[in-house]
Amino acid sequence: MADEGKNRVLMRIADALERLAPPPAQPVDLGAGDAFFWDDAGAKVIEPFDSIDIDLLTGIDTQKARLLDNSSRHASGHAAHDVLLWGSRGMGKSALSKSVVRALQIQGQDIALVETASDQLAKLPALFDLLAREKRRFILFIDDIGFAEGSSEPRMLRSMLEGGASQRPGNVRLYVTSNRRHIVPRQMSEQDDPINPRDAVDDQLALSDRFGLRLGFHAASQDDYLAIITRYAAAHGLIFEREDALLWAKKRGSRSGRVAWQYIVELAGRTGKPLA
Incomplete structure (x- = not known):
């Protein structure tokens, strides 16, 4: 009887753990999705x-x-x-x-x-x-x-x-x-x-x-860097000053598309605009 009681307790513990465990992940359909x-x-x-x-x-x-x-x-x-x-x-x-x-x-x-x-x-x-x-x-x-x-x-x-x-x-x-x-x-x-x-x-x-x-x-020229900012700014309805944009790049020691986008984020934040 003692063994039977132990088995019931173990089964209840196993059932509880099974309920707590996450269900196995379903295979992802690689034929759908982007x-x-x-x-x-x-x-x-x-x-x-x-x-x-x-x-x-x-x-x-x-x-x-x-x-x-x-x-x-x-x-x-x-x-x-x-x-x-x-x-x-x-x-x-x-x-x-x-x-x-x-x-x-x-x-x-x-x-x-x-x-x-x-x-x-x-x-x-x-x-x-x-x-x-x-x-x-x-x-x-x-x-x-x-x-x-x-x-x-x-x-x-x-x-x-x-x-x-x-x-x-x-x-x-x-x-x-x-x-x-x-x-x-x-x-x-x-x-x-x-x-x-x-x-x-x-x-x-x-x-x-x-x-x-x-x-x-290759690293962006000054003209390329400003052109990137100009296009981003136009797409998000932002206005920027050329010297401010150049100073942003100078402080970071590089001109790139990434630095240009970071400037757009900064510009949008200053003007209280969200970026999608």
């Missing part, structure tokens, strides 16, 4: 999918046209490149990657963005298996990628881009941002290494070579 984030726990819908209106992105017209054209080809099922967007911080690499996908969605194209972190590279084959089952097209976006010296991840990524067993499926293209043109930093010691120094350099450059389209983003 954008997703993927990590160890699986895919999650990014809702709402916030991106800057592509027409507001200023000072990067060439990069914008080329990335939009490549993305449109991919969305239409035509041949398209994996893309490396490299260069100065805050000049719109990430914003443009997201904005082109959103622009195509507004046009009615069945394409979605899947964002993941660079520390998930080893697990990307599992994601590729999921995406390959879908009929729609995907842009796999990896922001601010970088590798520790001696890491095997650059070779892993090279394999995914071209020629490896874990190569990304045909309905997926990788859009990767980096502050460095060749992604992996080159060390001065390479020039002094007597053992095949050229091989070491070639091994590093081979990764960036896997991207069929490489778009450079």
Whole structure:
């Protein structure tokens, strides 16, 4: 009888714990939704999918046209490149990657963005298996990628881009941002290494070579910086003074699209206006 009583108590405890536990997460439908984030726990819908209106992105017209054209080809099922967007911080690499996908969605194209972190590279084959089952097209976006010296991840990524067993499926293209043109930093010691120094350099450059389209983003000139602010200000009904905008950039030690947007936030705050 004592054992029977214990069992009843244990069953009640188990029932209580089951009620307290959250229900298991339902698999995300990758065939619907505009954008997703993927990590160890699986895919999650990014809702709402916030991106800057592509027409507001200023000072990067060439990069914008080329990335939009490549993305449109991919969305239409035509041949398209994996893309490396490299260069100065805050000049719109990430914003443009997201904005082109959103622009195509507004046009009615069945394409979605899947964002993941660079520390998930080893697990990307599992994601590729999921995406390959879908009929729609995907842009796999990896922001601010970088590798520790001696890491095997650059070779892993090279394999995914071209020629490896874990190569990304045909309905997926990788859009990767980096502050460095060749992604992996080159060390001065390479020039002094007597053992095949050229091989070491070639091994590093081979990764960036896997991207069929490489778009450079450079620091904004003063005119570009003011043009960015002018367009943002017009879109949000704000008035600014040229010298005030330049002083804002001077205090931050740089001119970029990010600094320009931060100035717009400051300007809107001063005048008591919200920004959507």
